[in-house]
Amino acid sequence: MTTRDTYRHGNLRHALIAAGVELARAGGPDAVVLREATRRAGVVPNAAYRHFTDRRALLSAVSQAALAHLARAMEHTLAQAASDEVNQSAAQAASRPGADTTSLSADAAPDAAATAAHARLRALMRGYLGFAQAEPGLFRAAFATTEMADTDAEAATGAGGRTAFRMLADALDELTACGAVPPERRPGSEYFVWATVHGMATLLIDGPLRHMLPTQVEEAVAQVMEAVGRGL
Amino acid sequence: MTTRDTYRHGNLRHALIAAGVELARAGGPDAVVLREATRRAGVVPNAAYRHFTDRRALLSAVSQAALAHLARAMEHTLAQAASDEVNQSAAQAASRPGADTTSLSADAAPDAAATAAHARLRALMRGYLGFAQAEPGLFRAAFATTEMADTDAEAATGAGGRTAFRMLADALDELTACGAVPPERRPGSEYFVWATVHGMATLLIDGPLRHMLPTQVEEAVAQVMEAVGRGL
DNA sequence: GCATGGATGTGGATGCCGTCCACATCTGGC
């Protein structure tokens, strides 16, 4: 379509990954077909082998990109929760005239920091689950590669430079720091949280909850998130 | 190898599923290749189409078989836990001479039933995770089909006629019956448990915990199971 | 006892896919 005036400088690599992401979005990891990606990039199949040793290598790059999308979705819900918190605190302050609006944590209940940290963790879980539901193909592709240990690799991060897994871990650190989680339970707790949220995601997009009504889904998700909170 | 003296009577169907299970065991769902399965059954590729409309249909049947294997593994650990419990109770009774050995739940602590029910749930979770680790290819194949809602289908059960999911639900019912889980939290709690244990399984076989030492794995698993218990 | 029709397996072909090898072309550094 658009003139490509040569693919030097590694443009083809990016074009192939972008095409692969679209394929994954529409059909999951199995739909990431090397020949189709090259076709969309307006190039002959073999050209891909100058940038990826394998189909698996292309899929792996697509997977990284998908993980980055996941991380961005979580950043988004996290930021949203933060602004909600500010608004809510402001409203509280407004309803209590004379309170100091600038020190948010000091004027609230003693464990305001803990509830805020809990809200952040919940926001991250919501972001994770929301992404899985909004982009099931991308979500599956993100975890399709057996070498998914690269969850913490370079290209799999959001705008803030953190991976999805890292964001969960950081939220747990915050919970521990403000005393909401006993320190002796902190190590390894990201596995619990990640496992639960990831399992819930697969339950929602591939499992028995697949065709539930949105309200029922919402209820099940809320219930699971509460159980996670109790389990920490 | 063995003479087949005709495949009438649907023998070929079973032969193909068996071959598919072996392929899945060795290489996961993608390794379930229709032509290879027919080759192993000593038959021409097209013969498969008399019994399965599709490659996907074959994979689906293999998936059911894999789910049955999972259910059997869980039945096994459950039975083991039951016998352990008997032995332990017997030992307790022996150390307390004069106690009645025949009524196990009556002579123990007030919540003996609850601890036993907890032990059963833990045994099921161990069975789930153990199967995933012992047979990762089969485990992945079990959940490869998008239509995995058939988790509660005919052929996916163990010897006792229950699916893996059902066994978890029954254990939760027992926990509720003996008061270990508040009744208002019971509905939907199987999603929490299943999600956590399933997510943990994928973490163990595909994720960052993949190359952990067995002792570390054991510790992480124990920790997650405790968190589940708290979360219920 | 035997014909017949539906179920089951065979043969051959098509089109897509991943991947390999040899060749063309472009481009940055000398």
Add this chain to the structure above:
DNA sequence: GCCAGATGTGGACGGCATCCACATCCATGC
């Protein structure tokens, strides 16, 4: 301005899923 290495092209191979037409077999009904 030339050359070497990087990049894209052309053509080919074997494997796969799937389709159509044909062969064979077995149970059923006469």
